[in-house]
Amino acid sequence: MPSSRSSKLVRLALAAAIAASGAIATTAVTVATATTAQAASSVGGQITRSEVLARAKVWVDDAVPYSQSSYHTDGSGTLYRQDCSGFVSMAWHINNSGTNNGFTTNTAVNYSTQLAGLDSLKPGDTLNNISTHMVLFVGWTDSNHTAATIYEEPNSSSTARSRVMTRSEMTSGGFLPYRYNKIVDGSTTPSRAGVFRPSNATFYVSDASGGVGGYASFGAGGDTPLVGDWNGDGKATFGVYRASDQTFYLSNDNSSVAVARKFGNPGDIPVVGDWDGNGTTTIGIYRPSDQTFYLSNDNSSVSVGLKMGDPGDIPVVGDWDGNGTTTVGIYRPSTGAFAMTDSTTSTPVQHTVSFGNTGDVPIVGDWDGTGTDKVGVYRPQYSDFYGAAKDSGTVIYSARFGVNGDVPVVGKW
Numbered sequence: 001m002p003s004s005r006s007s008k009l010v011r012l013a014l015a016a017a018i019a020a021s022g023a024i025a026t027t028a029v030t031v032a033t034a035t036t037a038q039a040a041s042s043v044g045g046q047i048t049r050s051e052v053l054a055r056a057k058v059w060v061d062d063a064v065p066y067s068q069s070s071y072h073t074d075g076s077g078t079l080y081r082q083d084c085s086g087f088v089s090m091a092w093h094i095n096n097s098g099t100n101n102g103f104t105t106n107t108a109v110n111y112s113t114q115l116a117g118l119d120s121l122k123p124g125d126t127l128n129n130i131s132t133h134m135v136l137f138v139g140w141t142d143s144n145h146t147a148a149t150i151y152e153e154p155n156s157s158s159t160a161r162s163r164v165m166t167r168s169e170m171t172s173g174g175f176l177p178y179r180y181n182k183i184v185d186g187s188t189t190p191s192r193a194g195v196f197r198p199s200n201a202t203f204y205v206s207d208a209s210g211g212v213g214g215y216a217s218f219g220a221g222g223d224t225p226l227v228g229d230w231n232g233d234g235k236a237t238f239g240v241y242r243a244s245d246q247t248f249y250l251s252n253d254n255s256s257v258a259v260a261r262k263f264g265n266p267g268d269i270p271v272v273g274d275w276d277g278n279g280t281t282t283i284g285i286y287r288p289s290d291q292t293f294y295l296s297n298d299n300s301s302v303s304v305g306l307k308m309g310d311p312g313d314i315p316v317v318g319d320w321d322g323n324g325t326t327t328v329g330i331y332r333p334s335t336g337a338f339a340m341t342d343s344t345t346s347t348p349v350q351h352t353v354s355f356g357n358t359g360d361v362p363i364v365g366d367w368d369g370t371g372t373d374k375v376g377v378y379r380p381q382y383s384d385f386y387g388a389a390k391d392s393g394t395v396i397y398s399a400r401f402g403v404n405g406d407v408p409v410v411g412k413w
Helices: 049-062 084-091 167-172
Strands: 005-006 010-017 023-033 070-074 079-081 112-113 126-129 134-141 147-152 161-166 178-179 192-197 201-205 212-218 224-228 237-242 245-248 259-262 269-273 282-287 292-295 304-307 314-318 325-333 337-340 352-353 361-364 375-377 386-388 396-402 407-411
Touching: 005 237, 049 084, 049 134, 049 161, 079 084, 084 147, 147 167, 147 212, 161 167, 167 292, 178 396, 212 337, 224 407, 237 292, 269 292, 269 314, 314 337, 314 361, 314 375, 325 407, 361 407, 386 407
Parallel strands: 023 314
Antiparallel strands: 005 212, 010 023, 010 407, 070 079, 112 178, 126 134, 126 178, 134 147, 147 161, 192 201, 192 407, 201 212, 224 237, 237 245, 245 259, 269 282, 282 292, 292 304, 314 325, 325 337, 337 352, 361 375, 375 386, 386 396
């Protein structure tokens, strides 16, 4: 089993570095003692989309029962009504849900702005029929926007839950898209360099000046480092993939193993991402023998298989269009070309970039802090990181960090 420790509390985001292949996937991580998901915002204050989803998922995970007269805590002592609008007001951290008249489907429009259309929805927005029901939008399940994952308190015979709502249900049900007036997309901090050192199984992350900003150890020297928000609480934590037994070991506290899941076959390359846009990172693999991504939404079964690339290609994954859902791509070492798709159901190439030199390792990061992932390369002989502009070969980020033998990681810290 992986060993784990963390030192020097630092807020960071790491890329999952695949040492053997160079495949990289990004996600946010906090190397720190666990805190409540609602600690980042104040009641009635600005709130990020990731925190909205994290707050909502607490009630979903706890199966909070529907009630128009009962109240349940958000985890920090504030009580919210347990019906559909009370659930949304809790997720948004509204300061006015103490009575049935405080925040309802009808009065929710006073706290939000109607969007131009369904395709403008982002995670944390709401679908509201002001006369009947409202739900929290988590993310589209496909690139054609035919259905979406939603969170809701449905009715008196049920509990807070996650389900899929089709676009036809949205339109036929009279649901209109709204955005909370105090929601923000999140941190605009750009990604920076870091490394995983196999010799001591330790992550080292850079600070703003290029020095060591923090470190944390997890796993064993031969493991592939992974980072993700495995339980949807808004904080990403460490994991490793052990190629010898094709097992993912995932921790929710950077200390103990919360999930140990065998997935894939010998020779597969691990990838992790939020494949369904629900705010939780799950596992997957890329199989070089058939150039296919096998992605799981439940850390158990294959939810989707996507064939992409040619023999010798290296997998990359990222949120290329900034919609909150991780999609796939490949890097071709023979030409230094990246090809990526925004689709979750097929692999039309929608982004192409030529970047780097022979021998470079592909990496992914949000180099300019705009909320979309971009490609880059790590040059092992010099420990150099280079990040490209969106869909461009222009260098917009560079750093030298680490020592010979390190594996690159990338993130916001």
